[in-house]
Amino acid sequence: MITLKNGLVFIENDFVKTDVLIDNDKIIKISNDINEGQIIDCKGLLIAPSFMDSHVHFREPGYEQKETIYLGSRAAAKGGYTTVFLMPNINPKPNSIENLKYINSIIEKDSIIDSYQTGCITFDQSGLGDKLSNMEEIAPYVCGYSDDGCGVYKSSTMFEAMKIAAKLDKPIISHCEDRDMLFGGCVHEGEWSKKVGLKGIPGVSETLEIARNAALAKVTGAHLHVCHTSIKESVDLIRYYKSIGCNISCEATPHHLISIDEDINPNDANWKMNPPLASREDRDALIEGLKDGTVNCIATDHAPHTEEEKARGIEKAPFGITGIEISFPLLYTELVKTNKISLNLLLNKMSHDMAETFKLKNHDIYVGNEANITIIDLDAHYQIDKNTFISKGKNTPYDGKWVYGKIKYTIKGGKIIYGM
Numbered sequence: 001m002i003t004l005k006n007g008l009v010f011i012e013n014d015f016v017k018t019d020v021l022i023d024n025d026k027i028i029k030i031s032n033d034i035n036e037g038q039i040i041d042c043k044g045l046l047i048a049p050s051f052m053d054s055h056v057h058f059r060e061p062g063y064e065q066k067e068t069i070y071l072g073s074r075a076a077a078k079g080g081y082t083t084v085f086l087m088p089n090i091n092p093k094p095n096s097i098e099n100l101k102y103i104n105s106i107i108e109k110d111s112i113i114d115s116y117q118t119g120c121i122t123f124d125q126s127g128l129g130d131k132l133s134n135m136e137e138i139a140p141y142v143c144g145y146s147d148d149g150c151g152v153y154k155s156s157t158m159f160e161a162m163k164i165a166a167k168l169d170k171p172i173i174s175h176c177e178d179r180d181m182l183f184g185g186c187v188h189e190g191e192w193s194k195k196v197g198l199k200g201i202p203g204v205s206e207t208l209e210i211a212r213n214a215a216l217a218k219v220t221g222a223h224l225h226v227c228h229t230s231i232k233e234s235v236d237l238i239r240y241y242k243s244i245g246c247n248i249s250c251e252a253t254p255h256h257l258i259s260i261d262e263d264i265n266p267n268d269a270n271w272k273m274n275p276p277l278a279s280r281e282d283r284d285a286l287i288e289g290l291k292d293g294t295v296n297c298i299a300t301d302h303a304p305h306t307e308e309e310k311a312r313g314i315e316k317a318p319f320g321i322t323g324i325e326i327s328f329p330l331l332y333t334e335l336v337k338t339n340k341i342s343l344n345l346l347l348n349k350m351s352h353d354m355a356e357t358f359k360l361k362n363h364d365i366y367v368g369n370e371a372n373i374t375i376i377d378l379d380a381h382y383q384i385d386k387n388t389f390i391s392k393g394k395n396t397p398y399d400g401k402w403v404y405g406k407i408k409y410t411i412k413g414g415k416i417i418y419g420m
C-alpha cells in the first residue's frame with residue numbers, strides 16, 4: 001500500500017487537502033489521517049490524474065536512432081504521462097495484423113505506460129494511393145487510424161476510410177494538410193517569414209484539408225480527430241462543425257499554445273515543426289479554443305530527431321520537436337502563471353478531456369478508480385536542460401528556458417514508474 005500524504009489533490013475539478021491510499025492498482029481511500037504502507041510526503045505538492053497524450057512518435061520499429069519505445073515510454077513517465085497514442089510513421093507500417101502483432105510485442109516488452117498504436121489509413125501511410133490498410137482486420141490492435149506526417153490526398157480515399165472507421169467505431173486521427181499547398185515551405189507563411197526571407201507554408205493548407213475531412217465526417221458519421229491544430233481559421237471551422245453536430249474533435253500542442261513565428265531563431269532548426277508556429281492571432285485563437293471547448297485536448301507531438309538531422313539548418317532539417325518531458329512546466333509557466341487559463345483547465349486538457357474525446361477510462365482521482373497519478377511540485381523553478389532528457393531526442397527550442405512546475409512522481413496502476 002502507498003499513502004500519498006498531505007498533498008493538494010485535484011478531485012472533481014477542485015483542489016482538496018487530503019491523503020490518498022493506494023492498494024495494488026487502485027485508489028481505495030481518500031481522507032485525512034491515513035498512514036498505511038509506504039508513505040510519500042506530498043506536502044506542498046499537487047496530486048493530479050496522470051496525463052494522456054494523443055500524439056507521440058516513439059519511432060520504433062524502424063527509426064531507433066531517433067527514439068525507442070523503451071526510452072520514449074520512460075520519457076513520457078518523467079513528463080507525468082501514463083497513456084499515449086503512437087503515430088504510424090514507422091517501419092514496418094502498422095497496416096496489417098502481422099505488423100501490428102510485431103509492433104505490439106515491442107510495446108508489451110518495453111513500454112512502462114499504456115502505449116496504443118494507431119493503424120495506417122492508406123496502406124503505405126503515404127496518403128497518396130487509393131489502397132487502404134487492412135482497417136477491419138487490425139481494428140482490435142489499434143486505437144484509431146492515422147497517416148500522421150501526411151495528409152490523405154484523395155477525397156474518395158478518405159471517404160472510404162471514414163465509412164469503415166464509422167462502422168468500427170474508431171477515430172480517424174488526421175494530420176490535415178493539403179500537400180499541393182505546402183510550396184516547399186519550412187515555416188509559417190506570414191509577415192515574419194517574408195521579413196526573414198524563409199519560404200512559408202500557408203496556413204490555409206491546414207484549413208483546406210480540415211474543411212474537406214469535416215464535411216466527410218459529417219456525412220459518414222465518423223469521428224474525425226484533427227491533429228496539432230495551428231491556425232485561427234481551423235479553430236473557427238472546427239467550432240462551426242461541432243455546432244452542426246459533426247463528430248469532430250481536435251488537439252493543440254504546447255508549442256503552438258505558447259510560441260509564435262516571431263519567437264523562431266532562423267538559425268536553429270529546433271524551431272522547425274509541422275505545422276509551423278503561426279501568428280500571435282493564431283496562438284490566441286488556440287487558447288480561446290481551449291477555453292470554449294473547441295480544442296478538446298493538449299497533445300505534445302513529441303517528435304525526436306537526431307542532432308545530425310537537426311544540424312542541417314532550418315530549410316533542410318526534418319520537421320518536429322520533442323516535448324513530452326517538459327510539456328507541463330511549459331504550459332503551466334506560460335499559460336497558468338500568466339493567468340491566460342486556469343490550472344483546472346490545463347489539468348483537464350492533459351488528461352480527463354482526452355479520455356472523454358477517445359472514450360478511454362479516465363485517470364480521475366476517486367475511490368475505486370485505478371491509481372494513475374502525477375505528483376507535481378508547482379513551485380519548483382528551474383531551467384530546462386535537454387541533456388537531462390531521457391528521450392533520445394534533444395531537439396527542443398526550449399533548452400535553457402526558466403520554468404515552474406516539476407513532476408516528482410508518476411504512478412501507473414498503483415506502481416511508481418517515475419520518482420525523484
Ligand SMILES: [Zn+2]
Pocket residue numbers: 148149150175227228274
Ligand atoms: Zn502530424
